[in-house]
Amino acid sequence: MSWYETSVEVDLGERSYPIWIGREAEAGVLETASKLISENRKCGFVLDAGFAAQQAEFVSKLESLGPVLKLPAGETTKSLQELGSIFDFLAANTFDRSSFIFAVGGGVIGDLGGFGAASYLRGIDFYQVPTTLLSMVDSSVGGKTGINISAGKNLVGAFWQPQGVFSSTGFLTTLPERDFNSGMAEVIKHGMLNDRALFEQLESLDVLHAEHAELPGIIRRNCEIKAAVVNADEKEQASSGGRALLNLGHTFGHAVENAAGYGEYMHGEAIGLGLVMAAELSLRLGNISEDDVNRVIALVGRYSLPTRCVEPMSVAALMDAMRRDKKVHRGTLRFVGMKSIGQAYTIPEVAPDLVSEILVKYGAVE
Ligand SMILES: NC(=O)c1ccc[n+]([C@@H]2O[C@H](COP(=O)([O-])OP(=O)(O)OC[C@H]3O[C@@H](n4cnc5c(N)ncnc54)[C@H](O)[C@@H]3O)[C@@H](O)[C@H]2O)c1
Incomplete structure (x- = not known):
């Protein structure tokens, strides 16, 4: 049985990518990361700590696959400082141009993790794993990534399309x-x-x-x-x-x-x-x-x-x-x-x- 129920292709020429949706679409994250790792490509997981606290079983599976960085929940995480912590995490794990980031969380982690992917080594590939309804229907589509600065929200960022999006509605059972x-x-x-x-x-x-x-x-x-x-x-x-x-x-x-x-x-x-x-x-x-x-x-x-x-x-x-x-x-x-x-x-x-x-x-x- 396939791990997704339905999918959409975002048609952007060379930067086209699929969105897979289903109750258990997180199985696709594990399958995709395992396959990449078997091809000697590193995979790192940037996680929302609030999500991680609620979904420990899935998080432990990610931890068995590659390095995990948990960042605090909340809008203030979309900051220069936390962007820096993503760069440090990637560098400490010797990620190179062939490596992948999986951004696992709501719009905050999608925007921040996506911008980290857009700028580390001038751009590496990433997957979005949205875990809130807003991020499934909105922020994971369209390629806008970025952070907030003191002058305002979303003022620094890049257009950077993911390789794919895994929307597991099963995650939403723990969403307030x-x-x-x-x-x-x-x-x-x-x-x-x-x-x-x-x-x-x-x-x-x-x-x-x-x-x-x-x-x-x-x-x-x-x-x-x-x-x-x-x-x-x-x-x-x-x-x-x-x-x-x-x-x-x-x-x-x-x-x-x-x-x-x-x-x-x-x-x-x-x-x-x-x-x-x-x-x-x-x-x-x-x-x-x-x-x-x-x-x-x-x-x-x-x-x-x-x-x-x-x-x-x-x-x-x-x-x-x-x-x-x-x-x-x-x-x-x-x-x-x-x-x-x-x-x-x-x-x-x-x-x-x-x-x-x-x-x-x-x-x-x-
Ligand atoms: N890039 C875009 O096109 C775009 C579009 C719309 C919004 N956004 C951005 O999205 C952000 C808002 O996203 P959001 O509403 O997803 O908020 P969020 O990322 O802050 O997540 C909301 C809360 O839900 C918790 N959480 C996430 N998944 C969970 C789960 N499955 N179970 C339990 N708790 C969970 C998080 O810990 C957090 O406390 C804003 O920064 C906004 O600027 C971006």
């Missing part, structure tokens, strides 16, 4: 529910931006969870959607549409995250609220109906994601945060809206007064 739901914000976003059928499928299902029979197929569909968008605009250079569409809900969401103080909302929670606000913006611009907005609110709320500001936040603080966002282009606030559920577009310019009205409607105070 709040993290799972946070990943659902990106799943809902993908339906809103590109796939009405996915959105309607989510509406028709009970609440999804790690062991839900439909989860591998839903992860595959999300990877297909993100891969198609990335494929058309790998380095985010399209003047409209393209990779920027993946920012649906993110101009509002990042502002909420930032104005509330990082840590108050999980990223996906802020994006959930951002999706509601982006739907409202689409209504105000005459594209979708009030009923559509209510459908978005119902789906976001079903995953316990906020549909209003949890604590009152000031409009001024939110507007300031938006102006500092890297999506501001030549002084103009840039948003992504929907023409209809399942069809997103980049809005060239939005009047600040309209943005303020929407913020107030969803709980911000003037």
Whole structure:
């Protein structure tokens, strides 16, 4: 029996790679690493310590294959210092250009480990082993790797595609529910931006969870959607549409995250609220109906994601945060809206007064 249930090919010419998805896809990690080692290629495993604490059996199998570096859980690990610890780990184990890194963890380890692979010896091969829902449906697709610096998140990095991605939904059984739901914000976003059928499928299902029979197929569909968008605009250079569409809900969401103080909302929670606000913006611009907005609110709320500001936040603080966002282009606030559920577009310019009205409607105070 194959160790994966379904797969997607990310089609990027020479840098194309497969994503394998299934309840027991971690068996593919062990098989692939064993094969590489039998060909005298070194394999090293960079692990999220929070994941490692929950999945000791799998980790001990990795330890029997090659050197393991466990890094602390949390966003602060995406730092220059921990990037340095990856370089030291690789050098201490005399990794060369033929060696491989497996980045095993959520988006933090995927981004950091991927950037380590992109820069060590000017680039070595790596595999992604995402262990959170967000990393399975979003961060492991598209090749963006990087770290945070004190001036801001994700400001240093590289586009570096993995050789393959192993998404084992079995890992999600130990993921806290709040993290799972946070990943659902990106799943809902993908339906809103590109796939009405996915959105309607989510509406028709009970609440999804790690062991839900439909989860591998839903992860595959999300990877297909993100891969198609990335494929058309790998380095985010399209003047409209393209990779920027993946920012649906993110101009509002990042502002909420930032104005509330990082840590108050999980990223996906802020994006959930951002999706509601982006739907409202689409209504105000005459594209979708009030009923559509209510459908978005119902789906976001079903995953316990906020549909209003949890604590009152000031409009001024939110507007300031938006102006500092890297999506501001030549002084103009840039948003992504929907023409209809399942069809997103980049809005060239939005009047600040309209943005303020929407913020107030969803709980911000003037
Ligand atoms: N590269 C991209 O395109 C892209 C896209 C979206 C987000 N990101 C990045 O992703 C990061 C967020 O990723 P995330 O939400 O996966 O967070 P994360 O990597 O911080 O993981 C969340 C938490 O889950 C724990 N964990 C992971 N797997 C587990 C498991 N199976 N069982 C139990 N606990 C587990 C971790 O220890 C951590 O505490 C951010 O840094 C963001 O910038 C990158």
